[in-house]
Amino acid sequence: MIKIKDLEKYYATEDVKTIALNKLSFEVKEGEFVAVMGPSGCGKSTLLNILGLLDDPDGGSFLFNGTEVAGYNERKRANLRKHNLGFVFQSFNLIDELTVFENVELPLIYTGVKPAERKQRVEEVLEKMGIMHRRKHFPQQLSGGQQQRVAVARAVVNHPKLILADEPTGNLDSSNGNDVMDLLTELNSAGTTIIMVTHSEHDAKYSHRIIRMLDGQKVTENILSEFTH
């Protein structure tokens, strides 16, 4: 599903040029659950931004479902994003002015789904995440665990092929964290590809494979469980 080769990314300030990604290459198959680990500043987030089509690489190739997307402009990227990708963030990134229901509904509005269908799909996913009873609340009124459930609900409501999770349990206590990881595993079992950046060895164990990074490069790769297509 994803194939990157010699991916490069630099950040330049006035006098220092920092290499964030240094000729990074790997592949992720459809249905796989991959964890990316490494110390702060190793390039994990940069990688996730590029995989999520939020940022452009400075060099190398990025094939998404066999199509080269490295040179895409913002409009093409946005289009690809809204139909194929779901995001889960450490800090949830819910919109404060919207209720739980409205937050989850938002991606459907952007992809032009009709109101009746939207309602049905949002309720379905809220039910599944166990937060239906909170649908009229605003994010500030929820606990962290509940907020992340809403975020996951929002990420999956559009049935994305790939979910990108950036330390999804970073702001949660262990019990809530486990709940979220169970949710992700469940989604993965249902066929959704997941790439997750994490600091937590515990969380990483939920994945099929761990890619360890240092200074913008892949150092090792541990296969935890055999992924069969």
Add this chain to the structure above:
Amino acid sequence: MIRNHIKISLRNLWKNKLLSSLNLLGLSIGIGSVLTLIFSVYAYYNADSNIENQENIYYLKTMTTGGDSYSQTPYPLLKEIVKASTEVIAATHIQGWTQPWLEYGELDFQEQTDYVEPEFFQVFSLPFKYGDPETALDKKYSIVLTNKVSLKIFGEENPVGKIISVHDTLNLTITGVLEPISPYSAFRLGVIMPTKLLEDIPSFKARANWSDSFTMNFLKLRPSTNIAQFERRINDLVETNYSNPTTIAAIKLMPFAGMRTDSIPVVDTIISGSIAASIFVLLIVLINLLNLNASTMFHRTKNIAVRKILGGTKRSVIIQFCIENGILVFASISISALLFLGILLPKLNDIYGADFGKISFTVAKDYPVILFAIGLGLLVTLVVGILPTLRFISVPISTGIKGKIDAIKRNFFVRNSFIVLQFSIAILFICVAIILNSQIGFMKNADLGFNKENVIIGNINLEYKDEVSASASFNTLLNKLEANPYVKTYSVSQAIPSDYNFNYTQFYDPETDNEIRTRYARTDQGYLKTLEIPLVMGRDFDENLDKDEDNSVIINRTAMKALGWESIEGKRLKGKESGSPDYPVIGVMEDFHYQDMQNAVEPLAHLYRERDAIASHRFLSARVEKGHEKSVQQQIATGIGNIDSRREYKQEFLTDKVSGQYRLIEGMLKTVNVVALLTIFISCLGMFGLISFMAKRRVKEIGIRKVLGAGVVKIIVLLSKDYVLLVGIAALIAFPIAWYVMNAWLAGFAYSISIKWWMFALSGLIALLITSFTVGIQAIKSATANPTKSLKTE
């Protein structure tokens, strides 16, 4: 989608309650005043819009070799022009002569009366409510009424065909009623009658010569007319026909559209000032919105990034902002409409109504103003919705999602420039207000060359029904005044300082042939004594010496200078008309300001007239002992009240009459004061919003600083010093502009103050104080907050 946007907008506005209400307040007041100013400008420019082909209508203006100009010419000129040219489509005089008392049934009334040619309504296509403009004035004994007069006399009834009688002798048939005329029109019409009526009056015939200029002339010319050539032809006619052509430099064709500003020069200042003020107020309001919007944007970078990740487009983000601002702007417009109709328009009418008439707002007539307001609202919405968004929308998603705002730091420069611009405008208005104030104070308190204190002025121009008995009763009153120990001196005259008619005449010195154009008025022997105007040489009028000599003249110093005289020994003046008598010059009075201080003292001649000729005088003035004004006023009022007259007697103090001359400029001052207050107030609203926002953003910084030992004062200084500095810079920008503008304006006054440094210092100080106060409130609040609490907040 739109519903979603509106919902979020409302929640956002509610969430930022402080900013939203500051915005709402600033916008409502700002737009309300802009609406008022724009409406008055609109009403002004639109007042004569129903007159077609205005660009082809001209009036004649006389320029004298002495540098004067006036809009009157001798009466026969127009006829000669029409005779000598093919370009004239229609031409008419407009002149007042007498304002006769009109009678209809039991009603006795007097209105502004203008005498015009039958072609008047071909020159000016004023719409008729009743009657036919083509033929309305064809017959000699006809009269056309304005709507106002018609309503007053006949109500809603159509009065065409009814008879109005004049002085119990003439019967005039009503041939038309005009549609309502805007109070801002160039015309102040009451009733209109044909000039032919005047030609029966001997005193008119005597002055309808080639030397007396008293009539205004209007010409509608073919569009193809070569104006320069046409003017030359008029001036040829002047050359051949005028009895004193050497005093005339030129007759000019002036466009009718410019006539109003020509007749009241302050109007120009008021109109351009209103437009400038509207633009400035709008600018300040706009900057407030932009700044306050931009400041909330910091919160929103993350929000925008999330939306973009979820598939939101730039367009949808911009639409969201536009809707949010649109709600605010149009809510403000609704509030400002109420402000405009309920408070500001009535206030405007209070200020200018006396000079220009009161204007009113009706949807049917003034819908363009509503369209303007809506258009303005849309424009403001788009500008404040799009501009700040553009800066933030281009922030990369990967940066925005972290809520990083470093990328937007450069914005501070833009924002600071905006603040400087706002405060420059505010300080500019404060400067203008201060200088305007000083000039008015100067004019009101200047040494006028006469003593205006403790002088009662009675208006005795009352249309007495029986002049002989009136004169007798008046004499009785004067004798009583003579005997009243509290009346020091008194006088009866045709003019009074601040109210000298535009009566000009041409005199020449038969010895040297030197000519002067001078104002003249008739007074009695008490005038100079009552007003305490010093006599420079010669003698004052004397009842016994001048009684049979109707032509004794006292001139002012300026007139003597203009004639090139050193002394008046044996001097006399002669009028330009043939058979003019000699006018022996018996005295020279010191120059005094008989007009307002905007104008320099012009040559003036007083001619003697005995005081009991009540019907030919206009004023009775009495200098009274301080503290006895009331009793003397009562005595005069009773005396005059006993005389049978058509008008009501009114009296006032000379001081009030003199200050009354500056009513219009004082009106301007009031407007400027309001605008100055407004600009500083709205600017401060914006600054208050900004600083409370910045303080919120710096809560953590303030907390850390306090933990590290910074005192409250230090924190206050930290938060305020930038803003105070910005206001300082704004002052430095505003001062030279204010100096330049006000110097140019003061140049229009013959007597003006010089601009002093303290005026700038004062305005800077006012701005600084208000700003410090605004900033201080918020700074103190932040500085005194508990640091442990604020550190947790982040």
